[in-house]
Amino acid sequence: MASNKKHDEEKQNSAEATETEKVTAAEEQAATEEKHDDKEIIDLKRQLDDMENKYLRAAAELQNVQNRAKKEQATILKYDGQKLATNILPIVDNLNRALEVKVDDKGGQQLKQGVEMVAKHLEKALSDSKVERLDVEGREFDPNFCQAVQTVPADDDHPTDHVVKVLQNGYKLADRVIRPAMVVVAK
Structure with missing residues (x-):
């Protein structure tokens, strides 16, 4: 057990x-x-x-x-319209050149007035689209707005590095230069 x-x-x-x-x-x-x-x-x-x-x-x-x-x-x-403005600028230049021609006869005067009206309307259309002509004549040369194509000696009326004459107007759209002005600069 x-x-x-x-x-x-x-x-x-x-x-x-x-x-x-x-x-x-x-x-x-x-x-x-x-x-x-x-x-x-x-x-x-x-x-x-x-x-x-x-x-x-x-x-x-x-x-x-x-x-x-x-x-x-x-x-x-x-910058809408920049391409159109760039294409129109040569037309404006040609109209302005046509207006510089002296006309003596009555028919020529009337034609010149018609060209003037077209030029003014075109300038207004550009202005309304914020395309502005650069005002550089008599001012200091600025390569951001101008392209120097010729130089002349500086004198009392034209100090060194200032624009003496504008050969072709420059334009800007808003704050962008779409074509620099072609200028003569005093050196």
């Missing part, structure tokens, strides 16, 4: 050990799963942060693109 009792105790100890092992194994498994869950949460948070960062960068890039488009549109509107 003592041996049965011993055997029963061993069985009970063995069952308790097995139970303890099972509990320990379950605890280890739960701890492993918890570590796995924690790692997964950390990974998900990292991914969320990366996506948020990418979203913010994309939103900033979109804002930059919109700002650039607005600036380009404003520039296009500001």
